[in-house]
Amino acid sequence: MKASVRYLLTFLVAAWAVSTAIASAADVETRPNFILIFTDDQGYNDLGCFGSKTIKTPHIDRLAAEGRTLRSFYSASPVxxxxxxxxxxxxxxxxxxMHQHVLFPQSDYGLHANEYTIADHLKSQGYATACVGKWHLGHHxxxxxxxxxxxxxxGIPYSNDMNHPDNKRKRRMASDALWTDQATSVTYWNTPLFQNEELVEVPVxxxxxxRRYTDTAIDFITLNQDQPFFLYLPHSMPHIPLYVPxxxxxxxxQNAYxxxxxxxxxxxxxxxNTVRKLGLSEKTYIIYTSDNGxxxxxxxxxxSADPxxxxxxxxxxxxxxxxxxxxxPGRIPAGTTTHAMTSTIDLLPTIAALAGSPLPAGGNKIDGIDMTSTFTTDASPRDEFVYYxxxxxLEGIRSGxxxxxxxVPRKGKNTKLPAAEAEVFLFHLGDDIGEQNNLLDEEPELAAKLKARMIEIDREITANARPVWRKPTADASKQ
Structure with a gap:
């Protein structure tokens, strides 16, 4: 009898293992891939599908024609x-x-590894993950x-106008003369190229x-076509200095940009086209956006950011x-547009939802909101956004x-100079997307309410802010 029970238990465990493996395999087959393309300093008007009359972008326009454009999408910082x-x-x-401007080659800090990123989450779900391009969150x-x-x-660990290893003798220019002599000017910046943690080319x-970023990205997609993958492709361009093959x-x-x-x-x-040729269209999301204006x-x-x-x-x-x-395709309605307010900070919870894997309970507090509802409607779960x-x-808030x-003018932020008086604005973006009509005097109570709300949000963020990673000092390393 006992032997029979043991046999039955062994059979049930084996059956459960097989069924779990089959379910897991099926799950892998249905999990979507994600390709996130992030350009550098590209303006709101710099795509055909966003109104450019001078720049031809047929491939991105095709993605828009087969997908959705987000017209009120915000980067969380202007740099x-x-x-x-x-x-x-x-x-x-x-x-x-990570709010106090940008990192430089001499910077001794960066994004802390304890932060939970899109890559961390998808990797925990069995995704292959790759970053190809500009990092700029710490070169250590x-x-x-x-x-x-x-x-x-x-990729390049920081901006393409920065010099390895300490940013000395750095040029900062974007001139017509440099564009007309690319072969010479490309040597003016001692910009490094990294493969994992190894410096492989300087100057790059x-x-x-x-094109080399794209070659590497295509290799990654091809290699991982039979499993779910996440490709983060932050281009170094069109940040100055500008270059093309x-x-x-x-x-x-005049045509450089x-x-x-x-x-x-x-x-x-x-x-x-690689995604299409590999038959991955029906299980791949491509997201294209920019880091700031x-x-x-x-x-x-x-x-151009017109209008x-x-x-x-x-x-x-x-x-x-x-x-x-x-x-x-098949999940994002083709040829559609939304004016729902959304942001880059919403991509982590949105991608987690699309992958069918909610973010871990009790993890790091975030500010993003799942925006999958905006794929089919013009209503957004986000009703406010804070500007730094x-x-x-802290400089502003959008509410509806x-x-x-x-x-505050820059000189007023320098404590060695007299405090400068802030210039205050109140705009209704629905009627005035170009922010030309300051309604502050007409709606003082609303302005006061919005100011109080942005301060309230900032206080919570400040009170719960997490530390960056900092390079240990010589004294600390001896302890």
Whole structure:
């Protein structure tokens, strides 16, 4: 009798193991892939599907025609490092300590490995993960992509106008002369290329970097076509200095920015075509967006945020409202647009929901909201969004269509100078997307209410902010 019971239990355990394995295999077959393409300093108006009359982007426009454009999509910061930290962690940059401007080669801190990123979550669900491109969340081994949930990394660890190893003798320019002599100017920056944690090329040939990122991305997709994968592709371009391969180069410097965006578009087309040829379209999401608005001061080397006000480095709409296209045949309604308010901080919980794997209970507090409802409706679960300056100073809030801004001139933020009076704005974005009509005097009570709310949100974030990773000092390492 006992032997029979043991036999039955053994049989049931074996049957359970087989059924679990079959279910797991089926689950792997149905889990969607994610390709997240993140450009650098691309403006709201710099795609055909977002209204550009001069830049031709047929491949991204096709993704939009087969998918959905998000017209009120926000980066969480108007500059690089904070916006990337927010994207990956689903949190405002201040919550993860990455809000005070950008990292440099001499910086001794970076995103803490204890943060829970999109890559961490998907890797825990059996996904292959890769980061290909600009990282800019710390160049020390403890802060590079493989410490943040990625299986592999290939790219430039910070901006393409920064010099390895200490940023000395760094040039900062974007001139027509440099564009007309790419072969020489590409040597002016001692910019490094990393493979995982190893420096493999310095200076990197930036003329070919966009294409080499794509080659690496396609290799990753092809290698992992039989399992779920997450590809994070943060392009180094169109951040200045601008470069393209010789075979697509336009010598007219007035077309420099246009040339770079059209090259990115062609490389996006290569990735999308790879997904199609491998038969992965019905199980792959492609998300295309930018880290912040255009660097307007560089004119023909920068983009356009029309019809939005201003650009990179500001909390006006042109600094943080960015183009976003989401493609997912059979799951994203084709040729549609939404004006629902959404943000990069919403991508972590949204991707988790699409993958069928909720974020772990009791994990790090985040600010993102699952926005899958916006794929089919114009209603968003997000009804407010807080704006921080490029140096992490609280400046504004959007609530519904109302936006309150309180901007202090840069010199007023320097404690060695007299305090500068803030310039205060109140806009109704539904009627005034270009932020030209300041309604502060007409709606003082609403302005006061919005100010109180943004301070309330900031206080909670500040009180619960988590630390960045910091490089141990010599004295600390001896302890």
């Amino acid at each position: 690089c490092s904070p916006s990337r930290a927010a994207l990956l962690t689903g949190s405002y940059p201040k919550r993860v300590g 081994p403890e802060t590079l992509p493989r410490a943040q949930g990625f299986d592999s990394y290939f 040939d930036q003329r070919t970097i966009t 010789d075979d697509v180069y336009d010598p007219n410097p 246009k040339c770079v965006i059209e090259h990115i578009d062609a490389e996006v087309g290569r990735i999308a 255009p660097w307007l001061q560089f004119k023909n080397h920068g983009g 939005l006000r201003s650009g990179k480095g500001t909390t006006f709409e042109g600094g943080q409202r960015v183009p976003c296209v989401i493609w997912g 300056s490029s140096y992490g100073v 269509d109302w936006k309150y801004l309180e901007q």
